[in-house]
Amino acid sequence: MSETMKRWEIPAYGVDKLALNTVARPTPKAGEILVEVEAVSLNYRDLVVAADGMGSDLNFPFTPASDMTGRVVALGEGVTRFSVGDKVISTYIANWVDGAPLSWADSPTQGGPIPGMLAEYVATPAEWCVLAPKSMTPEEASTLPVAALTAWMALIEEGNLHAGQTVVVQGTGGVSLFAIQIAAANGAHVIVTTTSDSKIARAKELGATHGINRNTHPDWQNEVRRLTDGRGAEHILEMAGGDNLGRSLQAVAPGGRISVIGLLESDSVTLPIMPMLGSRVSIVAIAVGPRRVLEDLIRAVDVRGLKPVIDASYSFSEVKEAFAHLKRGAFGKIVVKVREAYMN
Structure with missing residues (x-):
């Protein structure tokens, strides 16, 4: 495994400043997993965060986008929640496992202010991920953490x-x-x-x-x-x-x-x-939902065969084009294929 990787970053506010940089591949710390990212789905929120932080101060250089699916390739000390080879998807609100919402200070969100997922690898706390559905491709699964969970919270959970x-x-x-x-x-x-x-x-x-x-x-x-x-x-x-x-x-x-x-x-x-x-x-x-509800949704996805509508998929080198499509509007989701070799 190479010691470097590619990651999309902005050096200051403005999605027009996106650049694909070579950086050191992260090593998972205690409690973290290293995920080889397979797909990232974009939300309208990602445009707003890149433009002005959406109420949060970003640390630059900053990597956008909160929603990803990938394969666990390494475990930090003490991780028992996942095994190497597991397919996982990210949660959106850090630390909100179940119950009443936490305060903003106690539950920052991925993709701003927490650095996002538009990278070949991400090291992330194991508690901030869930197992991906068995019935979806990585592209499809990447659409669940915000879009599907928000709809499910609004209609079913609450x-x-x-x-x-x-x-x-x-x-x-x-x-x-x-x-x-x-x-x-x-x-x-x-x-x-x-x-x-x-x-x-x-x-x-x-x-x-x-x-x-x-x-x-x-x-x-x-x-x-x-x-x-x-x-x-x-x-x-x-x-x-x-x-x-x-x-x-x-x-x-x-x-x-x-x-x-x-x-x-x-x-x-x-x-x-x-x-x-x-x-x-x-x-x-409705501000998305906790990890437990995402896990409930994933079980329903596998039973009912729910499928997202993906308007377009872009390669990892086409992230700027993907954001441009998002900005002009889409029928459904825009997805970035980070690891096309694993799209099966």
Whole structure:
């Protein structure tokens, strides 16, 4: 095994500053595992972190991206959680194993402020990884730590979704497309809001019941009411922020739930108080989830055959192109193949 490796780094804020550098291959410390990275999936958050830290101070040079899958090639002292040869995926929130969320100070996130995964090898605490699903390729498994887990937390772990309910899914990014599949698999009716009829058609292939083109129906909440005979949806995944949350409030059923997940339009929200009180709605922030829930999700993945929608895969030398694709928008996930020889 070579004593050096390749790693993508930014020397200062700005994804345009990404450079592929040769650095020393890490050695796992006590409690750590050395993972030969096979695939890394990108999240919109990775763009924001590279741009300004997303509320955290980064230590430069900094390696972006939180989500990876790989093969354990060495164990640090005291590691019993994994064996050499195990396939693993990273968790997103360090130290959050189960139960109530920890404070920000006690649970930093991978890919910022903790250095990320766009490297040929990473040394990471064994407690921050889980076994990869047996039914997925490395590319597919790399999409689970943030996108799939966020959808699962919103609908299953905290949302208690059940058959016959209606779910509104906004957009066609990674979280949204996982949410469509999870909701449909649990017998829910799914309404997707997006910007084109072609995306609606593809969403219906994944299990969506109805689609609303926001260009044709900018007041999409009225269409949700019409499609639900005036009742509204029991679950809404709020992906935009800003004024859109007010529309979600108008579309939610009495006693329903709005899971605030994204900030595609704004990092703040605008909300009238009286309609919220009148509808007795629960508005809940979803910030991914703990390790135990990721393990539950992986068991469900292997049983139900859940598969991510991967819009495009890029080679390790094409990380800049992968980020450019992410920035202009994707139908599903963007994945970087770090070790193509292991893609089987």
